[in-house]
Amino acid sequence: MMTFAERLNLHLSQTPEQVAVTLQITNQPDLPVTYAQLLRGAQGFAQALENEKIDSGEVVLLILQHGEELIYSYFGAIIQGAIPSVMSFLTEKLSPERYRADLSTLISVTRPAAIVTYAEFADEVRAVVGDSSVRAVIVADNISAQDVDVLSWGGLNRAPEDIALLQHSSGTTGLQKGMALSHQSVFNQLDAYSHSLGLQERDVIVSWLPLYHDMGLIAGFLLPVLYGIPLVLMSPFDWVRAPYRLMQSVSQYKGSLSWLPNFAFNFCTQKIRDRHLEGVDLSTWRAIINCSEPVRWESHEAFYEKFKAYGLRQNALHTSYAMAENVFAVTQSNLSGRPKVEVIEREAFMAERVVREANDKAAIAVMSSGSPLPNVQIKIVDENGNELPERVIGEIALKSNCMLTGYYNRPDLTGKAFLNGWYMTGDYGYISGGEIFVSGRKKDMIIVGGKNVYPQDLEMLSYEVPGVHAGRSVAFGLFDEEQGTEEVVIIAEADSEDEIENQKIADAIRQHVTKNSAIALRHVKVVGPKWILKTSSGKTARSANKEKFLQEFGK
Amino acid sequence: MTEIISTLSKHIAAKILKQPARVISADEPLISSGLIDSFSLMDLALFVEDTFNVRIEDTELNISTFDSLAQLAAFIQSRQSQ
Numbered sequence: 195m196m197t198f199a200e201r202l203n204l205h206l207s208q209t210p211e212q213v214a215v216t217l218q219i220t221n222q223p224d225l226p227v228t229y230a231q232l233l234r235g236a237q238g239f240a241q242a243l244e245n246e247k248i249d250s251g252e253v254v255l256l257i258l259q260h261g262e263e264l265i266y267s268y269f270g271a272i273i274q275g276a277i278p279s280v281m282s283f284l285t286e287k288l289s290p291e292r293y294r295a296d297l298s299t300l301i302s303v304t305r306p307a308a309i310v311t312y313a314e315f316a317d318e319v320r321a322v323v324g325d326s327s328v329r330a331v332i333v334a335d336n337i338s339a340q341d342v343d344v345l346s347w348g349g350l351n352r353a354p355e356d357i358a359l360l361q362h363s364s365g366t367t368g369l370q371k372g373m374a375l376s377h378q379s380v381f382n383q384l385d386a387y388s389h390s391l392g393l394q395e396r397d398v399i400v401s402w403l404p405l406y407h408d409m410g411l412i413a414g415f416l417l418p419v420l421y422g423i424p425l426v427l428m429s430p431f432d433w434v435r436a437p438y439r440l441m442q443s444v445s446q447y448k449g450s451l452s453w454l455p456n457f458a459f460n461f462c463t464q465k466i467r468d469r470h471l472e473g474v475d476l477s478t479w480r481a482i483i484n485c486s487e488p489v490r491w492e493s494h495e496a497f498y499e500k501f502k503a504y505g506l507r508q509n510a511l512h513t514s515y516a517m518a519e520n521v522f523a524v525t526q527s528n529l530s531g532r533p534k535v536e537v538i539e540r541e542a543f544m545a546e547r548v549v550r551e552a553n554d555k556a557a558i559a560v561m562s563s564g565s566p567l568p569n570v571q572i573k574i575v576d577e578n579g580n581e582l583p584e585r586v587i588g589e590i591a592l593k594s595n596c597m598l599t600g601y602y603n604r605p606d607l608t609g610k611a612f613l614n615g616w617y618m619t620g621d622y623g624y625i626s627g628g629e630i631f632v633s634g635r636k637k638d639m640i641i642v643g644g645k646n647v648y649p650q651d652l653e654m655l656s657y658e659v660p661g662v663h664a665g666r667s668v669a670f671g672l673f674d675e676e677q678g679t680e681e682v683v684i685i686a687e688a689d690s691e692d693e694i695e696n697q698k699i700a701d702a703i704r705q706h707v708t709k710n711s712a713i714a715l716r717h718v719k720v721v722g723p724k725w726i727l728k729t730s731s732g733k734t735a736r737s738a739n740k741e742k743f744l745q746e747f748g749k
Numbered sequence: 750m751t752e753i754i755s756t757l758s759k760h761i762a763a764k765i766l767k768q769p770a771r772v773i774s775a776d777e778p779l780i781s782s783g784l785i786d787s788f789s790l791m792d793l794a795l796f797v798e799d800t801f802n803v804r805i806e807d808t809e810l811n812i813s814t815f816d817s818l819a820q821l822a823a824f825i826q827s828r829q830s831q
Binding site: 220221286287431432434435436437461467643677697700701705707708714717 | 790
């Protein structure tokens with residue numbers, strides 16, 4: 195069993211001139227970074243941490259965007275023996291006050307020893323840090339590459355069971371859980387996942403996914419760099435403005451593997467112009483893996499129809515079910531086939547929670563997320579934890595040798611997540627022929643564009659808007675066929691039925707909630723008093739309100 | 750100019766905000782107010798290209814071109830007269 199630093203040292207001694215990462219940045223030539231360059235860059239950051247007396251095993255937050263600084267500081271922390279965690283950067287959508295408040299809460303739980311950020315953001319960070327655990331704010335702009343000095347690497351003294359990194363969950367930043375993952379867990383995951391993927395030396399991974407998300411960090415960063423698979427990495431912000439860049443990069447670098455959330459299949463299908471695809475060849479793409487949102491076969495079909503003229507192979511479209519608590523992948527569809535699609539009876543699926551073939555009854559088509567990785571065991575259980583037979587819907591429970599060590603500094607949450615040694619995912623699904631079909635979730639969580647959003651967080655924010663009373667709004671997700679993801683709806687009760695007045699409140703909710711959560715709202719509806727349905731205990735019944743919304747306003 | 754603004758306003762209200770009755774004024778902030786996110790921005794750019802027969806490069810998709818309908822309409826007009 196190895197540690198990250200040992201693996202990096204191996205690449206440095208065996209293939210120093212191999213390109214580890216090609217960074218793509220809009221309006222700049224692509225930047226190939228070899229292992230030798232990567233580790234020279236990392237050595238600069240390791241030295242900066244050393245100068246600030248950051249010890250092995252201490253947490254370093256990286257508040258950086260896509261670019262050289264981010265990848266050098268990540269591995270700088272690793273070779274120094276520290277524990278890196280990538281935080282999302284302030285965006286124009288989110289209010290700076292909220293960002294500061296969330297960061298401050300996160301620091302009080304995670305207790306990092308240092309933060310790395312840009313010069314322009316350093317004062318902001320220093321203002322938040324105050325007299326917390328943070329002993330150093332390191333300005334990335336001032337750090338330059340240094341000759342590699344392997345003997346100085348504190349990371350080589352880390353043990354496989356030590357924590358390698360923290361991966362923060364989505365959700366309101368202040369309440370994010372830091373998932374602590376050991377070297378051993380990460381390698382157990384990556385060894386098993388490489389096997390499921392049939393990873394080969396000639397693979398090339400192309401990714402635009404952010405590194406503060408598990409899919410981006412594990413599949414789109416650590417897997418390639420630690421396993422010697424070339425990575426072409428672009429910025430999520432560049433991709434969203436120009437999704438065709440993904441296709442051009444796959445074509446140019448002969449990309450073979452990519453991971454995308456379901457909405458991205460729809461987004462690419464609908465938003466890419468043929469003029470941007472001239473000469474593009476997608477025939478090297480052997481797996482485009484749909485993960486981190488409910489998977490839709492319709493999204494795959496449309497994507498294939500759009501891109502088959504450019505060499506896309508139909509058997510390149512795949513699925514996975516993953517979660518950061520398991521490092522990443524739990525299941526993977528078989529890459530030599532296509533994900534299984536079952537056409538089942540709608541009524542039985544919705545009401546009886548069982549799966550029956552739809553003969554002449556109203557049907558829905560559900561797509562498999564594949565079978566468990568070789569190191570993962572899965573069972574479906576009822577509310578008492580009893581195992582259910584195949585084709586009955588229940589909660590997905592899992593066991594593996596790549597689980598998180600714990601939620602960092604939150605032993606209370608870690609204990610609650612497990613039942614008799616099984617991790618309870620909170621997702622519903624069923625098993626059929628050994629494959630997992632994910633059907634929904636236990637909690638009212640909304641997944642919008644691959645990002646998990648808790649409706650109660652959005653409701654709390656809406657209460658802060660003048661004219662909205664505490665407890666008088668409801669948020670839920672509504673699946674949108676065209677976008678291939680959920681859209682967020684907020685309904686709030688106002689004191690009057692005055693339409694003009696209520697429109698103003700609706701605008702204010704939209705603005706306030708978006709600025710404080712960075713989540714765009716699709717429908718904001720302000721209604722008169724007593725519209726919102728409550729349970730007998732006075733709680734907001736989100737699914738009942740969703741039904742009422744659909745009935746009254748259509749969609 | 751007013752015609753361009755009214756066409757854009759109708760599209761955004763109906764397709765992006767899903768509130769067809771909503772009127773968006775010419776100088777109302779679009780991105781910084783949270784009305785439009787990065788995904789809808791792309792959608793709006795494609796609508797502009799198709800409707801007004803102009804081209805928008807992806808580097809032009811930003812807050813300085815797009816933050817209000819007045820700005821966007823001026824941008825469209827300048828492209829059309831080229």
